[in-house]
Amino acid sequence: MDLRAQRLTALVLRALPYGDSDQVVQFLARGRGRIAVFARGARSSKRRFGSALEPFQLCEILVSARAGAQLLSLRESHVVEAHAGLRDDLHRLAHAGYASELAHDLTREHEPADGLFEALAGFLLSLAVSPATSARLRALELAFLSASGLAPQLDACARCGDEVAPGRAALDPAAGGLVCSSCTPPGALALGRGPRALLEQLQQRGLEGAETPLSADGSGRPADARAFEEAAAQAGIVLGAFLVHQLGRTPRSSAFLEQVGAPR
Amino acid sequence: MSERVHDPIARLAVLLSRLPGVGEKTAQRLAFHILESPKEYARELSQALLALEHDVRLCSRCCNLTAQEPCALCRDPLRDGRLLCVVETVPDLLAIERTREFRGRYHVLHGALSPLDGVGPDRLKIKELLARLSHDGARTESDAAGASSEKIEEIILATDPTVEGEATALYLSRLLKPLGLRITRIAQGLPMGGDLEYADQVTLARAMSGRREL
Ligand SMILES: [Zn+2]
Numbered sequence A: 001m002d003l004r005a006q007r008l009t010a011l012v013l014r015a016l017p018y019g020d021s022d023q024v025v026q027f028l029a030r031g032r033g034r035i036a037v038f039a040r041g042a043r044s045s046k047r048r049f050g051s052a053l054e055p056f057q058l059c060e061i062l063v064s065a066r067a068g069a070q071l072l073s074l075r076e077s078h079v080v081e082a083h084a085g086l087r088d089d090l091h092r093l094a095h096a097g098y099a100s101e102l103a104h105d106l107t108r109e110h111e112p113a114d115g116l117f118e119a120l121a122g123f124l125l126s127l128a129v130s131p132a133t134s135a136r137l138r139a140l141e142l143a144f145l146s147a148s149g150l151a152p153q154l155d156a157c158a159r160c161g162d163e164v165a166p167g168r169a170a171l172d173p174a175a176g177g178l179v180c181s182s183c184t185p186p187g188a189l190a191l192g193r194g195p196r197a198l199l200e201q202l203q204q205r206g207l208e209g210a211e212t213p214l215s216a217d218g219s220g221r222p223a224d225a226r227a228f229e230e231a232a233a234q235a236g237i238v239l240g241a242f243l244v245h246q247l248g249r250t251p252r253s254s255a256f257l258e259q260v261g262a263p264r
Numbered sequence B: 001m002s003e004r005v006h007d008p009i010a011r012l013a014v015l016l017s018r019l020p021g022v023g024e025k026t027a028q029r030l031a032f033h034i035l036e037s038p039k040e041y042a043r044e045l046s047q048a049l050l051a052l053e054h055d056v057r058l059c060s061r062c063c064n065l066t067a068q069e070p071c072a073l074c075r076d077p078l079r080d081g082r083l084l085c086v087v088e089t090v091p092d093l094l095a096i097e098r099t100r101e102f103r104g105r106y107h108v109l110h111g112a113l114s115p116l117d118g119v120g121p122d123r124l125k126i127k128e129l130l131a132r133l134s135h136d137g138a139r140t141e142s143d144a145a146g147a148s149s150e151k152i153e154e155i156i157l158a159t160d161p162t163v164e165g166e167a168t169a170l171y172l173s174r175l176l177k178p179l180g181l182r183i184t185r186i187a188q189g190l191p192m193g194g195d196l197e198y199a200d201q202v203t204l205a206r207a208m209s210g211r212r213e214l
């Protein structure tokens, strides 16, 4: 029995084969959060849903709940934005895969996650038309963490609340952010001046900060693009450890980034 | 689980029910069918199953599944050794063979790169592909065993039109370009998100002939 059909705007996170002819698709839907949807016939007949179940696309979907069934069923799916440019570049695909895995792991089924949805949608839109960069990845990670209530505290020591002197900072995942030199536990990863300024800027300005980075001197002038990207890669080591601590595991796709030589 | 089932019919049914698309009821029906068939059938079936385990291995040249070394496709002197078609799986190879359009040789990767599952290049038969290309023209172990020699001029990337297949094609084209070979990708006629194995023969034949240079 059809209980209710619902039309949703959703990003395809991934689709897994189910038996010979069907698929189970993980969507991140605006207003609904992450949902697992049963797509009957998606494997055996491409006419059924066409290419509308391929990862990283923005789709309009029609889903219905069925009494007694755990999964929603997919009745229609239309591509709104294919992000076709992702398929022209291996590094972009690698970044899109990483973003989708993070989005999956930072959300729970049926819990609305609109902040995360918008961050992922914006990320994919700009990734599809410009080169994959470390800076954009950092902006995404910070936006995801903040949308999940896990944003690292960057403005003061997360343990004692004191100001953290420039050049003497470390990021302590257990404390939830930056720690000053007297609160730094052994083994904490040091965060240099450049990477720290970069994280601050990206936390304030979001994706915009990665697309048009500003100089750290407060002058409002554009930052040196290469130095900024270099700082983003360095910050990635520290923010990556922070993410792994929050997720409780290392994302599978981060090894992929390394293996195909994508910016990290 | 099967180890604990002693009744021969139930044991067979349990094993059959692990096959894709075979439910418990069908498995039981198949088990009874085998039981009621002439004795030779069961014997031949069991021998065929054992042969899978004992005799089938990967062709040392193209990584196709074969009982002979090298495989029939690598041995066939009528196949065009200048064309090499790279596919994800053996069923994809068979699908292209069914079109009867392609007369070159193959290389089977046994998978595709997956940004989402963290399947990197080291999990595919890419090392074997590179070894094969560097042996280009020279006599190799498999030549000695009867493979026709090959002088590869064009590599056709016939991976699926999915994110994984595209990622694999992009990776391979970057890896192989410096070798100075012509690298092509099968045409877009295939529906995106599709699997070569499921493509109809006409579409697949058209995709092969309409390939574009990378
Ligand atoms: Zn402190």
Ligand SMILES: [Zn+2]
Residues within 6 Å of the ligand: B059, B060, B061, B062, B063, B064, B070, B071, B072, B073, B074
């Ligand atoms: Zn072979």
